[in-house]
Amino acid sequence: xxxxxxxxxxxxxxxxxxxxxxxxxxxxxxxxxxxxxxxxxxxxxxxxxxxxxxxxxxxxxxxxxxxxxxxxxxxxxxxxxxxxxxxxxxxxxxxxxxxxxxxxxxxxxxxxxxxxxxxxxxxxxxxxxxxxxxxxxxxxxxxxxxxxxxxxxxxxxxxxxxxxxxxxxxxxxxxxxxxxxxxxxxxxxxxxxxxxxxxxxxxxxxxxxxxxxxxx
Numbered sequence: 001x002x003x004x005x006x007x008x009x010x011x012x013x014x015x016x017x018x019x020x021x022x023x024x025x026x027x028x029x030x031x032x033x034x035x036x037x038x039x040x041x042x043x044x045x046x047x048x049x050x051x052x053x054x055x056x057x058x059x060x061x062x063x064x065x066x067x068x069x070x071x072x073x074x075x076x077x078x079x080x081x082x083x084x085x086x087x088x089x090x091x092x093x094x095x096x097x098x099x100x101x102x103x104x105x106x107x108x109x110x111x112x113x114x115x116x117x118x119x120x121x122x123x124x125x126x127x128x129x130x131x132x133x134x135x136x137x138x139x140x141x142x143x144x145x146x147x148x149x150x151x152x153x154x155x156x157x158x159x160x161x162x163x164x165x166x167x168x169x170x171x172x173x174x175x176x177x178x179x180x181x182x183x184x185x186x187x188x189x190x191x192x193x194x195x196x197x198x199x200x201x202x203x204x205x206x207x208x209x210x211x212x213x214x215x216x
Contacts, residue, residue: 001039
């Protein structure tokens with residue numbers, strides 16, 4: 001089967017199938033004639049197993065241990081059950097706090113958040129964990145600054161190389177007009193990249209962005 005057929009059969013997107021392959025949870029054979037991946041009943045079975053476990057919230061590392069035989073299904077489920085029970089206890093405590101706030105008649109501006117936060121911190125010291133949504137409120141966009149930085153390095157490197165080349169030329173070997181235009185354009189592009197990176201960073205600082213925890 002082709003990947004689009006597997007996608008329709010098991011109900012897992014192509015992107016996720018590729019992701020599971022990159023994580024080593026799935027290893028389809030390669031067609032010797034065209035190099036394409038060939039999916040069979042075995043891969044479909046594995047994908048259905050992964051789909052089941054992911055729907056139950058089992059971490060990828062635990063699935064990897066079960067696939068390798070380090071843990072049986074029962075071992076993996078017992079470990080995951082402990083995690084689920086801990087999450088349930090934390091959720092129960094959050095529910096109790098939220099339920100207590102339903103009787104409050106004051107507006108948000110009059111709410112004594114400090115005392116409630118102190119109560120939550122005391123509960124956290126006892127082992128409770130609350131959902132901290134502020135880490136998800138604002139996302140840092142790393143792609144643009146990284147791309148601009150790489151672009152600047154490449155352009156500056158090219159510019160330096162061109163300058164060295166021009167220096168090595170004799171007086172009679174004047175560079176063509178196109179080359180001069182490139183030499184003029186390169187620093188302008190670099191300056192533009194620096195400005196864009198600076199604007200991006202100012203916006204991040206102004207919004208008070210923080211690193212987003214990446215837990216798959």
